[in-house]
Amino acid sequence: MQWHPNPTERRAHASLKWSTFPDSELPLWVADMDCAPPPCVIETIHQATDHGIFGYGTEPKGFRHAWVEHLRNRHQWDIDPDWIVPVAGVVPGMRFALMAHPEIRHVLTPTPAYPYFKTVPSIERRTEHPIALTRIGDTLEPSLTHIRDTLDSLTEPSAILWCNPHNPGGTVYSKECIQTLVTTASKHDTLIVSDEIWADLILDGQAHIPLGLIAPNDQPTITLMAATKTFNVAGFGCAVAIIPEPKTRARFQETLIAMPHIAPLAYAVTESCLRDGWHWHRELIDALKCNRSRVLDWAVTHPEFEVTTGRATFLAWIESHHQKDLSERFARQGVRLSPGTPFGSETAVRLNFGTNPATLDEALRRMDAALL
Ligand SMILES: Cc1ncc(COP(=O)(O)O)c(C=O)c1O
Known part of the structure; x- marks a missing residue:
């Protein structure tokens, strides 16, 4: 590199x-x-241009297997390949998550937050509740009590938009923190959408703890991941939503109708990075x-x-x-x-x-x- x-x-x-x-x-x-x-990205692009036909694509056979192996090998998370729903980007995935749940009226966003954590609830006309992160030592940490108290005060359904590792603060959340978040959300019937696009850019060797590794498979959670940030291929929009709970997954899948496809080359680039990058x-x-x-x-x-x-x-x-x-x-x-x-x-x-x-x-x- x-x-x-x-x-x-x-x-x-x-x-x-x-x-x-x-x-x-x-x-x-x-x-x-x-x-x-x-x-491997340049090789993949050469193979596509050598072939030279650029029609509609479909999910390549090895794509979800590459994700399954990646999550098992690097994050100790064993997933069922059927839990994976490919989407054209993490931000669209975040929006689909809210579109799939019109009953959700309130969205909690640990703040400061990557701007789409605020614009997506706003354009989807939900009420945003910023949860201030405070600097403890050299990291930004959330108040889990604040999350609990906010959920206690709400009478309508809610979601938490979580970002781990955190943009802009770089916090890598501990297992204990995620466990508390999961338990709190479960008690309040709150959907957690966890944006983990930065999971493979941890600089100090800590383990990334995927939300879905901690949450029970029957709890409504949506974990969003992509290889685009890690391997610097953001121009090839391709991401995955990993949704263990079947009803949540079905609702999410329904929102994808008439939405942009993932380009065949974007699928291929992501798969090549996960295998050979x-x-x-x-x-x-x-x-x-x-x-x-x-x-x-x-x-x-x-x-x-x-x-x-x-x-x-x-x-x-x-x-x-x-x-x-x-x-x-x-x-x-x-x-x-x-x-x-x-x-x-x-x-x-x-x-x-x-x-x-x-x-x-x-x-x-x-x-x-x-x-x-
Ligand atoms: C936290 C976070 N989520 C999502 C994205 C963008 O994801 P995508 O390009 O797949 O929509 C970024 C880009 O910087 C990001 O920092």
Whole structure:
């Protein structure tokens, strides 16, 4: 795995990250990385172009088996292949989960949260209940008591949109935490939708505990996973919803009618990564750890901020608690970060350190200049 030496070239390829803002800005915002994916992805694409026909596709025979093996080998979660429902993305999966349950009126979102955790309940016209995460040591932790009290106060059906590992904070939730969450949800007949797209980007070797490993199979849960974030192939929309409980699964499947298909190449790319991408992945984790150290070194020189990277992701959450114009300030100095407001904090910004070290160092230097 190697960082691209000159990621500005991405501007010529309609990259959301590089083509949205002026060329004078270094974009460290939307969560993709400035590197090529594992070689197996390029091979898979070559095979498809050599064949040269691009009609409607169907789920490849090995696709769910690749997921079953992956979850067993890397996350000790033994699943029935029938529990898998392929979807064109994790965010669409989150929306389908709510569309499938119109009776659910309330949605709890640990906050700060990846913005779609707020926009999806809003466009689905449900009431959002932010559950504030607090910084304990160097990680953002939820108050499980707050979740319980909120559920106690609600008289209509509810869901929890959970994110593990957490974007933007990088928290990897413990087994005890997930156990308490599952028990609380069960007592309140609450659906848990667990977005685990970051499960394979844990930098410090902790185990990822899938929600479905802890929850009983007859409890309504929807676990959303994808290989797209891990292997930097976000342009090939493909994800899976893993739904052990049959009624919840049937309702979810019904919402998929007349929705976009997964492109055959996206299926094939995901399957190839799950099978053959792991050597590349080991190198990626080392490269991300080096970049995270650069960000944490920068943080030491800025005690006015709480900088949280947690144990996973390639994101840093930079919280000032009082400066509302941080993202504009950094942008004026030529660094584009994600503003905190859509995440639920107007005094924070999120930095994506998935780029080459030279670009990252230059961005941190410009951020220093912005703060003078
Ligand atoms: C927590 C989380 N969920 C979902 C997504 C996007 O998923 P998809 O592209 O499969 O819709 C992201 C992308 O950054 C994310 O951070």
